[in-house]
Amino acid sequence: MILTGLLLIALALLGAPLFAVIAAGAVLAFGRADIDQIAVVMEVYRIAETPVLLAIPLFTFAGFILGESRAPSRLVRLSDALLGWMPGGLAVIALVTCALFTAFTGASGVTIVAMGALLYPALKDAGYRENFSLGLVTTSGSLGLLFAPSLPLILYGIVAEVSVDRLFIAGILPGSLMVLALGLWSFREGRFLQRAAAEPQAFSMGEAWAAVRAAAWEIPLPFIVLGGVYTGFFAVSEAAAVTVVYVLVVEVLIYREITLTRLPAVMRESMVLVGGILVILGASLASTNAMIDAQVPARLFEFVTAHVSSKLTFLILLNLFLLVLGTMLDVFSALVIVVPLLLPLAAGYGIEPIHLGMIFLANMQIGYCTPPVGMNLFIASYRFDKPVVALYRATLPWLLILFACVLLITYWPWLSLALVQ
């Protein structure tokens, strides 16, 4: 059993698609327990029995349309008109717009490609240091992971069987903490920069109004999604349906930035991501079941509780484990494989599933930017034509700040739970 496990891990490290590795694990485990392996397929079919999942293809497609349109530049213009007057304003704008955009596109790398392309040159023109600008656009690619309607947040709700609406609300404070902390760092950089060269632009009522008018159709979007879900008017999947229809009407029919002939390509592109995630989810439904049959979570629980006595120690170990995990796996695979194992453990130490979700995702957010496989690093390296090693250095201060936030989120449950209780 250990041998086959190691073999599968070796295959995963060699680059075999994770869905195949996970499915193979389930097949072998069911075989060992003398359960007909048709069970694997039956588990996969459960995808068709999970209502919230509908939100994933719909939100993803809506995010891809937004990324494909000129919404990013309107968003940047709007924030520039509103926040450009303050020192470090542009950097703060970059953070806020990236966070918003990532929430809608699910940290799939679209943020770096679509927003980074606008913000990186703008930051450099405004006189920000190269490393500061690079670090900002790279780390911001996953900032906003904790804000509704981000894909990982929805997926956590499905895997952990926690209400997605409550997760949407729970993410507000921890997510804002991260934006705020990085914002202060940018503010400091801005003051430093002001002395050197550039002067902040004065606030212009005319430009602000023009920017609001340009983005008039997109400004209501967060309110439709968040307002609809927070007030309980829409279920999450309904909010997704409204979002996708709204975005289609706005970008295709009103702004006309995406032609009807272009639409099928965007649909396909977005569903490649969705397919990649769902097939892993399907396989992991089977592997989780196989693990429960083999009493893996129970044994893990016994083992950990025998060795780790206090909640504090557990949380420290959890943080370390998740940070390492985040460097190896993308957030989606990590979620579906590890969360079912962590839930009973966390419950044993009195950690709320919602709090666990915040800890998990906050850690994973850092994992996006840590070597060796941090996705943001590679996308940024490709997009801005910089060696990955240069990005390691550029992102370091940002990661340290995010790490401090992760510690706060981990050891101060109030932050995650205040709004949902």
Add this chain to the structure above:
Amino acid sequence: MSSEDREARRPTRPAAQAFEGGGVLGRSLRFLGGIEDFVLVLLLAVMIGLAGWQIIARNLLDTAVIWGDPLLRVLVLWVGFFGAVAASRDDRQINVDVVTRVAEEPWRSRIRVLTDLFTAAVSGFLAWHAVRFVRDAEAFGETAFGSVPLWLTAIVLPLAFGLLCFRYLLLAGFHLRRSINPETGG
């Protein structure tokens, strides 16, 4: 976003598509890919239309299509699996790519032959069990929702796993050729 940006998000040239090449085989593969894409786009369009209609019907007309919600759930499965087939055609399944990123040719291709064959084997095995699942569902006359038979909604599983198996066999063949002769494609 320009097409240049789109390329930036796709660092490696899709090997499976490079393999398609010319000739009868290439043409049939492109034809198959075209059908897959068409079905995928159609399914998503139906999903969006139906999901949108359900909300209008429920909130404004005070009715809703009864089979609408279960059908939407089945569509998620179908879209997901056709999306997964598309991901395989682009060679963009989610994986850990530390080793393949640093490995040099011909080792990169040799490793790929191994992992491609493994994935094909797993997909083929699942396709076979999915066929059994569909057959059982038909034999027992199980229904998915309303009077819609389960075998019909579940048939996407043998289909998609079969296509995944096929795609990874093609990829394995492509990487095998390239491990012998690095000049081949890609």
